[in-house]
Amino acid sequence: MRRLVFTVFLLAALLVLAAGGWGVWWIQHPLRLATPTVDLSIEPGTLPRAVAQAVADAGVDVDPQLLYAWFRLSGQGRAIKAGSYELEAGLTPQRLLSKLARGEESLRAVTLVEGWNFRQLRAALQKEESLKPSTKALADDAVMALLGRPGVHPEGRFFPDTYTYAKGSTDVAVLRRAMRAMDKRLAAAWAQRAPQTAAKTPDEALILASIIEKETGKPGDRPMISAVFNNRLRAGMPLQTDPTVIYGMGAAFDGNLRKKDLLADTPWNTYTRAGLPPTPISMPGKASLLAAVQPAPTQALYFVARGDGTSQFSSSLDEHNRAVNKYQRGQ
Structure with missing residues (x-):
């Protein structure tokens, strides 16, 4: 009788060890996927059992009950986070749970x-x-x-x-x-505004920054371009900047800006209207936002493209006309 009890106990122990060994092998063995990558979406509040089913439904060849048992035995089932995940070939049950518990979304x-x-x-x-x-x-x-x-x-x-x-x-x-x-x-740029900025509100600074962004060929020119526009605004001069005209034309702009376009009035045409346009014309970056409220210390009122991405700045109309003849007309 004792021998029989011992034999039964031994067999049970071997079965437990075998099951345990298989379990260790299983959690470290890659799962088969229906496609090279599988998209898995877990909504907030989804319970572990439903997550296991969602994994199987998404295209992972796994028994949902077995996967749920692994979630429970690991103690991490409740740590699974909602989100969108991308499951790739080679993924093991162990790595899958780690991915979901860490919230490693795609x-x-x-x-x-x-x-x-x-x-x-x-x-x-x-x-x-x-x-x-x-x-x-x-x-x-x-x-x-x-x-x-x-x-x-x-x-x-x-x-x-x-x-x-x-x-x-x-x-x-x-x-x-x-x-x-x-x-x-x-808000950060506005808090750093210099006394010489002509913008009276953050919104005006944003509009000015959007123009500077479109006029900038060389990043280092931003403060000077800003100075020209700030100087013109304080002097009551029209900004006369082409990007605002182009923006006002919308889909009608075909890539060529003509003299008749400069004369065609729109709310954004800074040749026909004084001051800033009613809205920004682009998304300005940090550098343009800062340049708008921190113009360079200069009396320049004009600038013209040199043809190499930089601009030539002038303080008088005569000086500007000479620069236009040199860089635009080759005279």
């Missing part, structure tokens, strides 16, 4: 370029296949209302930068982050 990135207008920004977001196009069918004013800024013109209100986002995020989320980033950058 991230994408979109870059908003300095000098872009809102139309270009929206087009870039719509090209991001991993972003849900929540605003695609909305007009610009509806987008701003959705962002909590009803009645605010969208131009220039978003900071140009590279933004990462989880696969499956909405374009609204990226826009909101970019909008808040511009709020912070503009």
Whole structure:
């Protein structure tokens, strides 16, 4: 009898050891995927059992009950975080749980370029296949209302930068982050404004910065370009800057700016109207924001492109005309 009991005990012990050994092997063995990569989305509040089922439903060849048992035995089942994940070949149950518990979401990135207008920004977001196009069918004013800024013109209100986002995020989320980033950058620049800036409000500084962004060929010229515009504003002279005319033309601009375009009045034509245009014309970066409120100490009122990306600055019209003849007409 004792021999029988011992034999049964020994067999049970061997079975436990075998099961344990198989379990260790299983959690470290790669799972089979239906495709080279599998997208997994876990909504907030999803319980571990439902997560295991979602993994199987997404295209991972695994028994949901077995995976759920692993979640429980590990003690990390409750640590699984909601999000969008990309599962790749070679993933083991052990690595899968670690990935979900750490919240290692599949991230994408979109870059908003300095000098872009809102139309270009929206087009870039719509090209991001991993972003849900929540605003695609909305007009610009509806987008701003959705962002909590009803009645605010969208131009220039978003900071140009590279933004990462989880696969499956909405374009609204990226826009909101970019909008808040511009709020912070503009406030920081305004707090550092110099006494000689002609901008009376942060919004005016933003408009001026957007023009500087479009007029800059060489980064180091920004403070001088800003000085020209600030000097003109204080003197009551029209800004006479081509990018504002082009912006006012919208889709009618064909790449060539003609004299008749400079004379065609729009709210943004700074040849026909004095002062700043009613809205920004582009997304200015940090350097342009700072240049707008920290113009260089100069009396320059004019500048002309040298043809090499830099500009020639002049304090008088005669001096400017000579520079135009030299750099634009080759005289």
